[in-house]
Amino acid sequence: MRRFLIISICLLLSSPSYAEDTALAQAAKTIQPAVQAAANYTQKSILQTMASGDGALADGAKRAMATLEHQERMKNRGPRQTMQECIKPNSVIDDDVKECMEGLRPRTW
Incomplete structure (x- = not known):
């Protein structure tokens, strides 16, 4: 009560x-x-x-x-970034890159 x-x-x-x-x-x-x-x-x-x-x-x-x-x-989330700033070596684009572009994950590769 x-x-x-x-x-x-x-x-x-x-x-x-x-x-x-x-x-x-x-x-x-x-x-x-x-x-x-x-x-x-x-x-x-x-x-x-x-x-x-x-x-x-x-x-x-x-x-x-x-x-x-x-x-x-x-x-x-952090600041949004371009695909060019987040793209992985050998031009690999995956969910990690997408999250980096949206500012949800830092670029660590």
Whole structure:
């Protein structure tokens, strides 16, 4: 019950409906990253639990996990590069080169 109350208060405080100059709005801005991190962790834990089973629900959870992973990689990617900068010796183009071009992998070859 205590956890539910804390989560409810955090969600209430993190809603954008409060004026910007109130103390409550400032408190909401302060704790919003912590609330978001807890929500992301909970979502990933639930998806992992669901994905460990069998059936359609597990398949959907696996797809959702893959989508979340892709979104995180896109948020944290580096600068994009040209194919000429990323191409492997002997003009080899593969998935590593594609990821290098998108900024998801550094050129290490």
